[in-house]
Amino acid sequence: MKIGLTGGIASGKSTVADYLEQLGATVLDADKIAHRLMEPQQEAWQKVVEYFGEEILLTNKQIDRNKLGEIIFNDPNAKEKLDQLTHPIIIKEIEESLKRLEQKKEIIIVEVPLLIEAGMEDLFEEVWLVYLPREAQIERLMARNNLDYQAAVARVESQMPLAEKKDYADLIINNDLSEQELKEELRQLWNEINLNNEYC
Structure with a gap:
């Protein structure tokens, strides 16, 4: 099964990809x-x-x-x-x-920041979007990159909004969660796709 994993700047794509790799996925980083x-x-x-x-x-x-x-x-x-x-x-x-x-x-997950912008949806059986609200995205970017509010907003606005990317996604991973809640959500998701993959 081939899955394209995307999101936006500071949305948590790499965190999600890393944890899915720990669970057993084969992960490619674009x-x-x-x-x-x-x-x-x-x-x-x-x-x-x-x-x-x-x-x-x-x-x-x-x-x-x-x-x-x-x-x-x-x-x-x-x-x-x-x-x-x-x-x-x-x-x-x-x-x-x-x-x-x-x-x-194998279950292959390809982390591609610009998956939708590059028109790569057809490469994958499913597109998964790591999503969080815009203000939370800005706050995380400020903290991660030590940016002021305006600089963080400019970087977020230079990309396609996460809300628009929802229309292209087969599955939305909510990352407006604690680390523990996110891991639990991903563990359940992993169990489901493994079960489905066995019968493909």
């Missing part, structure tokens, strides 16, 4: 795949450097993620271009990983 594909001389690296110029590079030829982030955060057109350059390469890599893993009849 961000880690993207980082690997952006290593020097990789295809995505070459395309990004060709477009944005060598001024985004550190002395060791790694992409300066802070510098690139500043560019795309302040320019929606630059962000769109970065997505056009990198998404097809990342999606292809995820597809190949899924093909290798699905033969083992």
